[in-house]
Amino acid sequence: DQQVKQNSPSLSVQEGRISILNCDYTNSMFDYFLWYKKYPAEGPTFLISISSIKDKNEDGRFTVFLNKSAKHLSLHIVPSQPGDSAVYFCAAGERGVYGGSQGNLIFGKGTKLSVKP
Amino acid sequence: DTGVSQNPRHKITKRGQNVTFRCDPISEHNRLYWYRQTLGQGPEFLTYFQNEAQLEKSRLLSDRFSAERPKGSFSTLEIQRTEQGDSAMYLCASSSVAVKGNTIYFGEGSWLTVV
Numbered sequence: 001d002q003q004v005k006q007n008s009p010s011l012s013v014q015e016g017r018i019s020i021l022n023c024d025y026t027n028s029m030f031d032y033f034l035w036y037k038k039y040p041a042e043g044p045t046f047l048i049s050i051s052s053i054k055d056k057n058e059d060g061r062f063t064v065f066l067n068k069s070a071k072h073l074s075l076h077i078v079p080s081q082p083g084d085s086a087v088y089f090c091a092a093g094e095r096g097v098y099g100g101s102q103g104n105l106i107f108g109k110g111t112k113l114s115v116k117p
Numbered sequence: 118d119t120g121v122s123q124n125p126r127h128k129i130t131k132r133g134q135n136v137t138f139r140c141d142p143i144s145e146h147n148r149l150y151w152y153r154q155t156l157g158q159g160p161e162f163l164t165y166f167q168n169e170a171q172l173e174k175s176r177l178l179s180d181r182f183s184a185e186r187p188k189g190s191f192s193t194l195e196i197q198r199t200e201q202g203d204s205a206m207y208l209c210a211s212s213s214v215a216v217k218g219n220t221i222y223f224g225e226g227s228w229l230t231v232v
Binding site for chain 2: 004034036041042043044045046049089091104105106107108109110
């Protein structure tokens with residue numbers, strides 16, 4: 001059973017507009033969430049993370065929102081650029097002793113974002 | 118480049134052969150992870166080390182798989198008697214528990230094709 005779900009396999013957005021990627025999780029023990037971006041034939045690249053004590057984290061064009069009661073998070077990219085075209089993975093983990101993820105991250109299946117010029 | 122380094126990047130092997138992948142983590146990182154990714158799926162956790170100690174293994178890591186990190190620096194992942202179902206991208210990642218957030222950074226992956 002999937003503990004992290006990305007229900008949209010793909011998303012197409014016009015350059016300059018907002019991209020919103022969604023992620024749902026089922027495990028209430030998750031308290032640390034990350035977004036990764038992946039180009040074909042490359043490893044995932046870390047984008048942004050959020051811990052359960054926050055409901056929003058922002059880094060430049062990227063903002064992650066967390067709704068714990070709904071077990072839902074989303075990644076907003078504003079403005080979207082053609083170079084943002086990639087597969088985006090949502091990942092979740094339980095907090096480790098030192099804070100941050102413990103190590104065993106659970107990933108969704110990804111959403112392929114296409115940003116059209 | 119001081120990122121996570123993996124080699125070989127691509128490996129084609131015949132079923133039944135053994136293969137070994139090597140990972141060099143970011144130099145100051147004390148945690149090292151192995152994940153596997155197949156087409157259309159997200160990365161799946163296999164195992165991780167803190168320094169030289171292997172702290173957790175997924176049930177995905179069958180007896181044919183063995184990972185080592187002998188001196189707490191680089192790591193190897195060996196797959197014995199490969200099967201076609203082992204064809205995947207093997208991802209290594211590292212992190213530092215001393216850094217707030219313990220964010221995990223991935224290498225570029227090693228593609229395995231078993232024919």
